[in-house]
Amino acid sequence: xxxxxxxxxxxxxxxxxxxxxxxxxxxxxxxxxxxxxxxxxxxxxxxxxxxxxxxxxxxxxxxxxxxxxxxxxxxxxxxxxxxxxxxxxxxxxxxxxxxxxxxxxxxxxxxxxxxxxxxxxxxxxxxxxxxxxxxxxxxxxxxxxxxxxxxxxxxxxxxxxxxxxxxxxxxxxxxxxxxxxxxxxxxxxxxxxxxxxxxxxxxxxxxxxxxxxxxxxxxxxxxxxxxxxxxxxxxxxxxxxxxxxxxxxxxxxxxxxxxxxxxxxxxxxxxxxxxxxxxxxxxxxxxxxxxxxxxxxxxxxxxxxxxxxxxxxxxxxxxxxxxxxxxxxxxxxxxxxxxxxxxxxxxxxxxxxxxxxxxxxxxxxxxxxxxxxxxxxxxxx
Amino acid sequence: xxxxxxxxxxxxxxxxxxxxxxxxxxxxxxxxxxxxxxxxxxxxxxxxxxxxxxxxxxxxxxxxxxxxxxxxxxxxxxxxxxxxxxxxxxxxxxxxxxxxxxxxxxxxxxxxxxxxxxxxxxxxxxxxxxxxxxxxxxxxxxxxxxxxxxxxxxxxxxxxxxxxxxxxxxxxxxxxxxxxxxxxxxxxxxxxxxxxxxxxxxxxxxxxxxxxxxxxxxxxxxxxxxxxxxxxxxxxxxxxxxxxxxxxxxxxxxxxxxxxxxxxxxxxxxxxxxxxxxxxxxxxxxxxxxxxxxxxxxxxxxxxxxxxxxxxxxxxxxxxxxx
Ligand code: SF4
Ligand code: SF4
Numbered sequence: 001x002x003x004x005x006x007x008x009x010x011x012x013x014x015x016x017x018x019x020x021x022x023x024x025x026x027x028x029x030x031x032x033x034x035x036x037x038x039x040x041x042x043x044x045x046x047x048x049x050x051x052x053x054x055x056x057x058x059x060x061x062x063x064x065x066x067x068x069x070x071x072x073x074x075x076x077x078x079x080x081x082x083x084x085x086x087x088x089x090x091x092x093x094x095x096x097x098x099x100x101x102x103x104x105x106x107x108x109x110x111x112x113x114x115x116x117x118x119x120x121x122x123x124x125x126x127x128x129x130x131x132x133x134x135x136x137x138x139x140x141x142x143x144x145x146x147x148x149x150x151x152x153x154x155x156x157x158x159x160x161x162x163x164x165x166x167x168x169x170x171x172x173x174x175x176x177x178x179x180x181x182x183x184x185x186x187x188x189x190x191x192x193x194x195x196x197x198x199x200x201x202x203x204x205x206x207x208x209x210x211x212x213x214x215x216x217x218x219x220x221x222x223x224x225x226x227x228x229x230x231x232x233x234x235x236x237x238x239x240x241x242x243x244x245x246x247x248x249x250x251x252x253x254x255x256x257x258x259x260x261x262x263x264x265x266x267x268x269x270x271x272x273x274x275x276x277x278x279x280x281x282x283x284x285x286x287x288x289x290x291x292x293x294x295x296x297x298x299x300x301x302x303x304x305x306x307x308x309x310x311x312x313x314x315x316x317x318x319x320x321x322x323x324x325x326x327x328x329x330x331x332x333x334x335x336x337x338x339x340x341x342x343x344x345x346x347x348x349x350x351x352x353x354x355x356x357x358x359x360x361x362x363x364x365x366x367x368x369x370x371x372x373x374x375x376x377x378x379x380x381x
Numbered sequence: 382x383x384x385x386x387x388x389x390x391x392x393x394x395x396x397x398x399x400x401x402x403x404x405x406x407x408x409x410x411x412x413x414x415x416x417x418x419x420x421x422x423x424x425x426x427x428x429x430x431x432x433x434x435x436x437x438x439x440x441x442x443x444x445x446x447x448x449x450x451x452x453x454x455x456x457x458x459x460x461x462x463x464x465x466x467x468x469x470x471x472x473x474x475x476x477x478x479x480x481x482x483x484x485x486x487x488x489x490x491x492x493x494x495x496x497x498x499x500x501x502x503x504x505x506x507x508x509x510x511x512x513x514x515x516x517x518x519x520x521x522x523x524x525x526x527x528x529x530x531x532x533x534x535x536x537x538x539x540x541x542x543x544x545x546x547x548x549x550x551x552x553x554x555x556x557x558x559x560x561x562x563x564x565x566x567x568x569x570x571x572x573x574x575x576x577x578x579x580x581x582x583x584x585x586x587x588x589x590x591x592x593x594x595x596x597x598x599x600x601x602x603x604x605x606x607x608x609x610x611x612x613x614x615x616x617x618x619x620x621x622x623x624x625x626x627x628x629x630x631x632x633x634x635x636x637x638x639x640x641x642x643x644x645x646x647x648x649x650x651x652x653x654x655x656x657x658x659x660x661x662x663x664x665x666x667x668x669x670x671x672x673x674x675x676x677x678x679x680x681x682x683x684x685x686x687x688x689x690x691x692x693x694x695x696x697x698x699x700x701x702x703x704x
Contacts, residue, residue: 004405004407004408192701192702202701202702203701203702259395259397260395261394261395261396261397262396262397262398263395263397263398264397264398264399264400264404265397266402266404268402270402270403270404270405271402271403271404271405272402272403273402273404274402275397275398275399275400275401275402275404276397276399277397277399278397279395279397293404295398295400298404298405298406298408299406299408299410300400301400301401301406304411305506305507305508305509305510306509307411307508307509307645307646308509308645308646308647308648308650309414309645309650310596310645310648310649310650310651310655313650313651313697314596314650314651314652317701318700318701318702319697319698319699319700319701320700320701321650321697323650341700341701341703343700344700344701344702344703345701346701349402349403350403352401352402352403352406353403353405353406353407354406354407354409355406356409356410356411356413356414357411357509358406358410360400360401362401362402363401363402
């Protein structure tokens with residue numbers, strides 16, 4: 001049996017362990033612009049897909065190999081085992097500006113928080129969710145990368161003040177940043193709540209927030225000049241560096257974790273993560289955890305009517321009205337849902353966590369947001 | 382009924398269960414909630430049987446059963462899943478029974494149980510959608526249709542005790558010297574068979590709050606509203622109005638505070654709205670007891686306050702980051 005907890009502090013006994021690249025990679029390309037074809041021969045670090053938005057980074061292959069299958073969902077690469085990589089880009093010698101941002105994007109970095117100037121930069125160093133210790137681990141073991149990443153970020157944003165938010169009692173510092181100790185309890189690790197704790201304002205203007213995972217990735221890109229091809233994940237309490245596209249099946253085999261029919265396998269954390277439906281799904285960029293639960297451990301989600309108990313409202317850190325939002329979304333009244341605070345919600349999942357009727361509230365919220373975004377994009381185009 | 386969806390890439394031997402996040406949940410369910418609520422009513426039911434005899438148990442059983450049967454029929458007619466195993470219909474039926482005199486004829490209990498479900502809930506969309514507390518709808522319907530059968534004072538005239546709220550209404554404050562507060566507390570007053578078991582109901586209510594199935598806001602503010610409004614009148618003229626403790630102990634005040642006003646669907650949501658709702662309903666109880674024609678103001682007070690809850694729901698804080 002597992003135990004539900006909100007505390008984000010974890011014990012760190014080990015360093016980061018590398019997971020060897022598997023024989024086959026399954027890179028998720030859903031909703032991306034494909035840049036590789038079936039039969040194509042790729043070198044480690046070659047672009048396979050780009051994100052349609054102008055801010056999010058490109059996706060790269062984590063090993064040399066040949067593309068054996070492509071569908072709307074994923075791109076399969078048979079790895080050749082060669083050690084080649086693409087030519088490194090000398091990021092460090094470049095000057096801050098659009099050119100640098102474009103290069104970083106091309107190397108797989110999400111630049112949405114890096115473009116343009118801002119007054120305040122907040123580095124979110126809290127573990128994102130209970131049971132995930134990636135942030136803590138990186139703060140301990142990834143100092144060089146973090147330093148490099150912070151230098152680059154500060155160069156791009158040129159903030160007047162930089163803060164590093166860490167768990168209360170930790171004495172970590174980064175050169176150029178003021179350390180702020182925060183209560184390490186979910187949901188107070190989420191970016192908007194961390195920013196509020198540091199600046200005292202909700203969704204303040206001229207403020208950027210980057211979590212240490214992203215800062216670390218940025219630092220690595222700057223140091224090596226190579227694209228992002230791996231992610232650090234907490235699996236059963238230990239942290240692993242996993243090549244992007246590694247199938248869950250491979251991970252489970254290497255780490256000797258058993259999965260049976262009826263289990264739920266989640267990429268990410270317990271509150272916000274995504275349950276995968278096939279063990280052949282690949283790890284995505286930014287995934288920070290993997291865990292398995294028995295689906296019997298918790299009463300299942302239901303398509304049930306709201307009984308208006310108010311638990312979701314009382315528990316919502318964004319003070320919105322998930323019960324009304326979800327009722328609107330059930331009838332596809334997305335614009336109406338905005339009136340009940342849809343845009344203030346930062347998707348912590350506590351509403352659905354507490355719902356007596358077991359309604360999939362977070363799912364409704366994410367669905368509404370996606371629908372509205374798609375609609376906005378369609379009217380723009 | 383949710384049917385499984387077979388997706389691409391699912392052709393592997395291990396069939397995973399996919400569900401939306403969060404993957405941890407509190408584990409609390411409607412079934413658990415209703416079970417706890419029924420448990421909270423048990424002490425009062427036992428007291429009712431102790432005071433009124435088995436006929437009280439028969440009335441509870443009749444109303445509960447009728448409510449469940451009505452729920453099954455209503456759900457069938459609507460082609461919805463029959464989920465009476467969440468006990469919500471049974472609970473609503475029992476709440477209705479608690480408002481009846483213990484001598485109520487079987488047909489009254491049965492009709493009330495059916496009306497609770499059919500008119501109280503189903504016509505508004507079912508469990509969770511009723512704008513007014515369902516058992517109270519049935520109570521009002523029966524009160525108007527069969528006033529004699531519903532009249533507590535009349536039906537229980539052969540019991541030694543009197544109904545404190547009726548005494549107050551018809552004979553004034555002077556008549557209240559016959560009541561010891563200790564007797565009122567232990568249910569030695571006549572009233573609804575369960576709704577007058579003050580101490581037992583309070584124990585159940587405290588259990589619900591301690592186990593967090595019910596939140597503090599409504600019961601506490603309801604009782605505060607009753608006590609506050611009663612105190613106001615009492616200060617003005619103690620010879621004309623009863624004191625606050627009497628109002629808290631008499632009639633179905635405690636029952637209303639913990640079990641009727643907290644009905645999830647018909648009460649507002651959020652700290653401030655729930656507090657205001659409780660205060661309003663509580664104050665209204667006294668206003669009805671003082672000026673109204675009904676001796677026990679609780680049912681009507683709660684119904685009126687429920688109608689205001691959509692308005693009260695607007696007393697919400699600003700959303701995160703909205704200036
Ligand atoms: S996910 Fe739910 S609880 Fe969390 S901020 Fe959004 S609406 Fe509120
Ligand atoms: S917690 Fe669930 S049942 Fe309760 S008000 Fe919110 S959505 Fe409705």
